[in-house]
Amino acid sequence: xxxxxxxxxxxxxxxxxxxxxxxxxxxxxxxxxxxxxxxxxxxxxxxxxxxxxxxxxxxxxxxxxxxxxxxxxxxxxxxxxxxxxxxxxxxxxxxxxxxxxxxxxxxxxxxxxxxxxxxxxxxxxxxxxxxxxxxxxxxxxxxxxxxxxxxxxxxxxxxxxxxxxxxxxxxxxxxxxxxxxxxxxxxxxxxxxxxxxxxxxxxxxxxxxxxxxxxxxxxxxxxxxxxxxxxxxxxxx
Amino acid sequence: xxxxxxxxxxxxxxxxxxxxxxxxxxxxxxxxxxxxxxxxxxxxxxxxxxxxxxxxxxxxxxxxxxxxxxxxxxxxxxxxxxxxxxxxxxxxxxxxxxxxxxxxxxxxxxxxxxxxxxxxxxxxxxxxxxxxxxxxxxxxxxxxxxxxxxxxxxxxxxxxxxxxxxxxxxxxxxxxxxxxxxxxxxxxxxxxxxxxxxxxxxxxxxxxxxxxxxxxxxxxxxxxxxxxxxxxxxxxxxxxxxxxxxxxxxxxxxxxxxxxxxxxxxxxxxxxxxxxxxxxxxxx
Numbered sequence: 001x002x003x004x005x006x007x008x009x010x011x012x013x014x015x016x017x018x019x020x021x022x023x024x025x026x027x028x029x030x031x032x033x034x035x036x037x038x039x040x041x042x043x044x045x046x047x048x049x050x051x052x053x054x055x056x057x058x059x060x061x062x063x064x065x066x067x068x069x070x071x072x073x074x075x076x077x078x079x080x081x082x083x084x085x086x087x088x089x090x091x092x093x094x095x096x097x098x099x100x101x102x103x104x105x106x107x108x109x110x111x112x113x114x115x116x117x118x119x120x121x122x123x124x125x126x127x128x129x130x131x132x133x134x135x136x137x138x139x140x141x142x143x144x145x146x147x148x149x150x151x152x153x154x155x156x157x158x159x160x161x162x163x164x165x166x167x168x169x170x171x172x173x174x175x176x177x178x179x180x181x182x183x184x185x186x187x188x189x190x191x192x193x194x195x196x197x198x199x200x201x202x203x204x205x206x207x208x209x210x211x212x213x214x215x216x217x218x219x220x221x222x223x224x225x226x227x228x229x230x231x232x233x234x235x236x237x
Numbered sequence: 238x239x240x241x242x243x244x245x246x247x248x249x250x251x252x253x254x255x256x257x258x259x260x261x262x263x264x265x266x267x268x269x270x271x272x273x274x275x276x277x278x279x280x281x282x283x284x285x286x287x288x289x290x291x292x293x294x295x296x297x298x299x300x301x302x303x304x305x306x307x308x309x310x311x312x313x314x315x316x317x318x319x320x321x322x323x324x325x326x327x328x329x330x331x332x333x334x335x336x337x338x339x340x341x342x343x344x345x346x347x348x349x350x351x352x353x354x355x356x357x358x359x360x361x362x363x364x365x366x367x368x369x370x371x372x373x374x375x376x377x378x379x380x381x382x383x384x385x386x387x388x389x390x391x392x393x394x395x396x397x398x399x400x401x402x403x404x405x406x407x408x409x410x411x412x413x414x415x416x417x418x419x420x421x422x423x424x425x426x427x428x429x430x431x432x433x434x435x436x437x438x439x440x441x442x443x444x445x446x447x448x449x450x451x452x453x454x455x456x457x458x459x460x461x462x463x464x465x466x467x468x469x470x471x472x473x474x475x476x477x478x479x480x481x482x483x484x485x486x487x488x489x490x491x492x493x494x495x496x497x498x499x500x501x502x503x504x505x506x507x508x509x510x511x512x513x514x515x516x517x518x519x520x521x
Contacts, residue, residue, distance in 0.1 A: 002353075002388065002390055003352065003353045003358075003388055006350075006388070007341060010346060010350060019386060020454035020455035020457065021385040021386045021423075021453050021454070022454075023453075023454055024453070024459065025348055025351075025385070028347075028348040029346050029347050029348045032347035032348060033347050035494075036347070065343050065344035065345065066344055066345040066347065067344045067345065068313065068315065068316060068345055069303020069304070069305075069339060069340070069345050069347075070275055070278040070303070070316070071345075071347060072278065072279050107282075108279075108283065109279025109280065109282050110279075110280060110281060110282060111280035111281040113281075180282055180283045180286045181283075
């Protein structure tokens with residue numbers, strides 16, 4: 001076999017070079033990438049089974065080559081790919097579960113950072129809170145699903161149960177880190193919008209007003225305390 | 238108490254996430270742990286927390302799979318920077334990469350791909366090793382590949398090629414005995430002759446692993462290097478005859494798939510220790 005033929009063919013993952021051993025390299029490349037997706041999307045694999053997952057992964061791999069050897073960052077586009085994958089169209093929640101797992105994986109490997117403690121609130125002047133902004137730690141994600149992705153994901157964790165699962169309920173989630181542990185918190189709609197306004201740079205008053213559109217009784221004090229309990233605040237400004 | 242840096246000449250195993258807790262609880266009797274550098278290139282989180290804790294007790298070997306030393310393309314500078322940062326942070330006793338390539342115009346190809354052995358590839362390999370050693374600031378060990386095929390444009394034997402790389406760059410060697418066994422079968426060479434021609438005095442680490450018998454597209458038997466099962470007897474034999482010539486060396490049991498309970502790998506590492514003790518006692 002000649003070097004230049006080999007490099008070109010393996011680069012394009014051509015099905016055959018005429019060499020009976022060439023397929024070994026092609027399989028190795030594909031199975032390393034498939035395994036990498038299996039590691040970061042374990043619940044998606046449980047939902048569709050290893051065989052279907054393998055076929056879906058191989059389709060994904062054809063159009064998505066990793067751009068670096070750091071495979072822990074491979075597969076960020078997998079949720080979007082799943083949402084357009086016609087063979088999975090009968091599982092409309094699958095792409096949302098993948099989104100949740102993608103956020104989990106990012107948080108898992110994210111830089112360690114130290115959250116602000118709630119004592120900072122005591123230092124805030126009573127009339128200052130309305131104009132206050134909060135910056136979330138970098139390892140947090142806010143997610144909104146048209147299906148019950150959080151409940152489905154939870155049912156597939158150790159000790160989880162799918163007994164009372166309402167697959168078609170829309171859900172919202174916050175994925176963040178507590179120390180080294182990745183936390184997945186289900187959020188009510190008002191709380192999701194409250195957090196979303198803050199994440200977009202709005203003041204606490206902006207966020208409160210927006211959340212109140214979804215829940216006239218929205219308790220902003222309790223909501224802010226909750227955020228500090230989640231250990232997700234990096235800065236007050 | 239400072240953490241141990243130097244890797245002793247005895248058995249170690251690859252560090253797997255499924256063993257993190259068991260390692261910290263049991264503190265098994267092992268010479269070292271080896272990590273794939275690429276798996277620890279995330280910025281933080283549990284993998285680094287566990288690695289830091291385990292590193293307090295054990296020396297570490299930093300083994301790279303994605304630098305593409307054997308490729309014609311320039312080394313990925315971001316990747317080199319990440320390697321240097323891991324090296325500075327964890328102070329591994331040994332640092333190694335494969336004689337292979339994985340980076341091409343289409344991106345990263347997640348395998349250790351083979352290269353022909355000729356003056357042109359020798360120049361690439363040596364330039365990349367020089368660059369890596371200068372950048373990271375330490376010697377690198379080069380690992381011999383497992384082969385499934387040979388190239389018509391090779392002008393060197395693999396062992397001669399590797400000897401020349403050592404001579405030109407001052408790198409050390411990681412001798413993968415399983416790869417020698419696999420290549421010998423797949424490309425029809427003698428494993429004993431390979432070892433005899435290999436520059437053994439530069440070897441600072443040994444790799445041992447399992448493999449799987451398969452058939453190629455022509456229906457011919459081929460051994461696949463999959464690290465998915467225990468080390469086989471033929472590889473232990475080749476290890477023993479090699480150790481009889483080199484003396485004991487840091488020896489890694491590699492398992493990357495079908496990862497068993499921690500104790501099973503510890504037992505394999507201890508089995509390697511037994512062979513090294515017997516071979517050394519026999520030579521004395």
